[in-house]
Amino acid sequence: MDKGKSGLSRLFNGVWAWLASRLNVGGNYGVLVLAVVLGVLTGLGAMLFRWLIGVFSNLFLVRLYDILVANFGVMGKYALPVIPALGGIIVGILIYKFAREAKGHGVPEVMESVALKGGRIRPRVALIKTIASALCIGTGGSAGREGPIVQIGSTLGSTAGQVLHAPPRRMRLLVGCGAAAGISATFNAPIAGAVFAAEIILGNFAATTFAPILISSVAASFVGRIFYGEIPSFIVPSYEMVSYWELFNYMVLGVLAGVVGVVFTRMLGYFEGLFEDIKCIPVWMKPAVGALVVGVIAIYLPQVMGVGYTTIEGILTDVKFSLMMMGLLVFAKILATSMTLGSGGSGGIFAPSLFIGAALGGFVGQVASNLFPGSTASPAAYALVGMAAVVSATTHAPLSALIILFEMTRNYKIILPLMFAVALATTISRLLYRESIYTMKLARRGVRIRGGREENILRSIKVSEVMRREYTTIQNSNRLGDVIEMVRGSEESVFPVLDREGEIVGIIDAHSLNEYVLEEAMYDIVVAEEVARRRFPLLNVDDNLLTALDRFQITGYEAIPVVDNGKVVGLLHRRDLFNRYQMEILLGVDEE
Template structure:
């Protein structure tokens, strides 16, 4: 019997039965937490324990779910197709079918899940106070498991990061934590996800701080570490104490190799940019040329399936293929072909409406690049080069660093897998050089590019697009006191005592800007009363002060404040740069930034 259960009915059921239970539990935890000074380090660490354990077990379930769908699609379904003559040419039906299911789930229940999901977490941290939807996180895991199980060429790390971050966010939301507390919980979940997937707890911590949170704070460090360690411990207990890749031991054969690794890092930077641009170019073509979700899913699955007939290595996450390269079990020609195919097939997968991560594809591409590069070097310089697998490992680090603009994450992840100091120098050199080259060729990472296309620029965990769209003319102070350059300092100090103001432009007899007097200069002369009658404004004014133009953005103004460590800077006329038309302070800029964030935050619904 078909019993309909609409979203409206579920909402009513939740309000009547679930919400009272959840609220009672939440209130009890909050009261208990207040005894520990809610959001103190101790309380945050305890919550980090809860998040780490939850994400650890969720990661195990997620792994098993992927295995189930791989069995369903490639054992049962593909096995059923073998009864037909020429069944190999029916292989594209599998990714088509999987793509259609994923496309329907995303379109019907979670449009936010289209593409890779780490940018959504970065956006939540920068603009939404760490608020993530439980519904979106749950469906992200399900849809990605189906996608990978049906051979779609994506990674599994991004989705588990999304799931982990969602768990952390919703724990914080239930406890009515502040936005800072929510962000820490998001970082805990993201770290736990990476830690459980790669069996690399240190990499999880660095990933959360470098990519997700964008900044390091003492208060966030301890709970993030605890979450990451516990998730790794649970993963090891159930899935085994071994890394995602079976990596043999490598050594630096010759110091000449550092030059080769440097060249590899530079090339990897270019390959990373190729991957980023291909990903978004293909997505643009699908959006521009094909109207319906179903048509996109069918075309994407068809392309993937046809290519997979001849090169099945492009199906799924590709860990087995990557291991083949690390153990030197692949020919040069095939590595070069897969180096070109993988970024295109991942782009087709995501552009056609599927969902998944880009971390594993970046590792795959890096392995192909490094393996091919190492094999060529082995032929040219056999006496001074390690086996190609070592170069594949370094290539993996370099491409991940170049695509994510997170060199520390890439270096620590691969170093933690090898646990060998012999390879650390090549990893560091190639990772840093790849990041530098990638940033020079393409300023945005593969994550931030997605947000930039929506008008949002994320830098160090903050939305700097707000600072870019507001000009100084909108916030500058237009009423201020100006002193002539021959004004006695005694008069200036008397004015400060009466008006509680301590930043003044100084002008000459012609009214042209001649410098700035700030609290720093006034403090230096205040106690030396014997000099007051001899000094004038020009004696203490800072003449090389940076001046700002009214049409500058707040972001450009902040850069000027960093160059000149002053709290207040003068704004001069657009037509006549010698005329002071306003003053702006660093606190004015940050106050306006916070106001804009609050206005946008009013549109956010928690626990959606």
Template sequence: MVLAVAVGAGAGLGAIAFRWLIKTFTQAFSGHADYSAAGHSANPHVPWLGVWFVLLAPVLAGLLYGPLVYKFAPEARGHGVPEVMYAVARKGGRIAPQVAVVKSLASALCIGSGGSVGREGPIVQIGSALGSTFGRVVGAGEDRMRLLVACGAAGGIAATFNAPLAGVFFAMELILTSFAAEGFGMVVLSSVTASVIGRAAFGNVPFLVLPPFHTARPSQLLLFAALGVLAGAVGVAFSKILYAIEDLCDWAWRWPEWARPAVGGLLLGVLLLLLPEMYGVGYPVLGNAVAGKYAIGFLVLLLVGKMVATSLTIGIGGSGGVFAPSLFLGAMLGSAFGILAHDVFGAAAGGIGSYALVGMGAVFAGAARAPITAVVIMFELTGEYSIIVSLMAAIVLATLTGKLLTGDTIYTLKLRRRGIDLTAPAPTSPFAGIAIGAVMEPVPASLPATTSLSQAADTLAASRHGALPVTAADGSFLGVASAREVAEVLAEGGRGGEEIGHVAHVPHPLRADAELSAALDALVSADPWGLPVMDAAGTGLSGWITHQAVLAAAHRRPIAASAPS
């Protein structure tokens, strides 16, 4: 508890410092508090450059943060959250201490100079690095280290966005991928601590002020459902375009990596010159879209422009998050959808702003497949309960649409492209690369389905595992009969003449070519006697897998690895 509070306090202070850095660098590079709302204005610091300063701002910033990231913390490049997920899943929560400092400076420079990325990825990585550092100082074990990393991530989100609930669910749903009671309590404690510190510095106001919304008619739910499906597709498209442009940048770049942000910054500057609304995070533009100040054509232009601008910023080696761009895309899509619905159905369609709000959460859910986080953060933004049903329906449909279209999220796709599958066993696992067929035991003598329970009881009592397969007259597999099940039936009514086929059950099917980890997962919930392994046709047996066989494989693996070749 003390560590959770300490990590939350550190994340809260880190969020204050990070937002101050963004504000300072934005003012220095653009001469405005937020240039995305300034149109084609000149920088008052260098008025003689006119609007052309946006060509140089990303280049100058790239010259500063490019070498910084390359030399001290290469993992600070990009949007940050995948690196934290990987650290928790594969590295025991260990994150280099310098990541917090390098990520703060690099992301603030990138966003302040016009990088079209968000601040949630950096603050998650900053808070997580602080949590990992705290854990290393006190000598915490891996489980505690992972929990402290999640505490840091939750604290960073809570403080920088004034969204303590969203911080908790972001950490639990995306970082830990678990809602265990103890972990939940510690993450909540850290999030609350960071939120108190953040509110003391920024005030008790949401990071994005929106007008009040409500849905007045149940018939609008169908429109929100359609928006959810469309938003899910847009979220997937965003992730695909993001990595496609990153691949293009990787293919085109032939020079030192430290210079890539500066040279690529010239391309970003050209885009900002054409569409200054893409400068930085772009919350003022988002607010204007929600307020219905843009026409459909311009909303579509902003949607496409944000996809390209964010992807280009990441592709040239920039540092920043993709959560805020997802909200931006959702607001553009939702506003355009709302205007179209209003044109078709009139006043019955409801307010345009409500579609923008739902679109924000739905696009993020489609891209990240974090429906709980999406619902919670949208609710914290508005505090409007009347829209919760429409919001939940759209977000769930967006999540399902995203899952239908792709197996990866915008976060896990970055790791999979590096050959890392977080759903697979860790490479250090003694079961990695071992097939069930390599360790399974021979199939024990089977019981014909017509065998009486009395006869089966004698055979089962003498069997090694206390369970035997049951087969039909043609030899096909029907199920498994255990000594425990037969004893229970006989004890209830003494039906010794009943056939064993009536009490046999079919366990979880396993195949010989499956990973041994799959057998381990099935054995955890199975009886101690083991499980049958099906043949290629799926009708007969090829082997028998037991707890003892799995343990024997784990024992032999390190010995084999150390043997001379």
């Protein structure tokens, strides 16, 4: 058996080695081939994920619910919260034990890996995310399926890059290919998938970057169409403006969508922070608490459970919901999704944003129809525009929102009010809150994805990678004369002063010795500790170069000691920091 395993292992490693040598993942040809492979694999993964959601939904929301009703009669529906709570417990255990990155909606973790970790994601995340998200959605959690598939596809891209020893810039590109394939396979929207990856994940539309992403997106869409055909995600009638006066109505909708988008973003952030701060509940139990609340809401508004596409389709095809019901669904879905994901459940925010936008647009459309009967389009047309407007307001990605809605509905006649409302919603949301629903989570950790490429480069590199490990130290008991000779004969500019235990007690530089150079009478009297600077900057090995740059700018030193557990382990020089930064910039230019 062992011989068989070792043989299989050698065969597997040999195959990957052959692929690595043939594909040349650092070159353009190899990346294009990998883009196709990633698109196909992510497309298949998306099909498996959707199948799993159906299996769990049938098992829990149909069979288990029927058992509850059969045993408890009319009171059975009040036991409904037990189902999502049970799913929450299983999801919590899975995430807590195996991959904590799999909680939440997943896209922020992918963005962070691209910006700060060179695109590296643990391979196990794909498996855990698949099972946890399918369970969460299949047991009634209020979440979408696009976030998990983006994270799954990105993990596949990262894993391929790690196995084939791709350089960081190529690894990030492969992650983008996986993300594009995820969106494409989920919504049957290849153009939107490519734009999403370029606009949100990579922040780069360079031709050499966009081509592999587009190829991967097309491959995933091809796989999806084999399974589900070329039918768009939502089949809706062809809507168009009745009068140009309607632009005023769409302006109101755009403003409201911007406000609602910020409410959704802030509420999700609030519950994420709240559940993180709660210490009396075990981490693995927290998703069950959020899911229990969702179950209670679902007793009265079952539409909030799951992805919500059935309700969206109903609104888009003019199925009549009352004005009050539309308003309730907007805020109920915001609360349900915030509780599901904020408590640590697993799923996406894109589908909930579409749901909220459809309900909001339907609400505004009904009001407009009541106020101006016969001179406005159907409320369903407003629902269509509201979907894109709320998505844009939450993600701060207007281009992705526009294209994905066009590809999901194949309805292009309403383009003018759609662009108008999306532009307004994006502007309003950015004025009210600078973070998107994707960057908010990272901002709380001190990660500013939109702070600029330069900041992200510095933030992604640890001090320990650049510091000098060979440096000169001075004992605090050394005589002044010996210290002056040591400084004169060294190329270093800063010297840590250590006590007998090796702890740093100060630093000495040329400036601190200037007043003593001509005082030869003091050479044998004064010791190093007496002339050392007692107030001095320090860096930790885990600090990043952005932190180090701030420290250099504040203090003006040319070098700063680096410590680990109180012991000096290196010295970071200002010129080394800038040399590394310039090297990373040049690598990025070469990539583009």
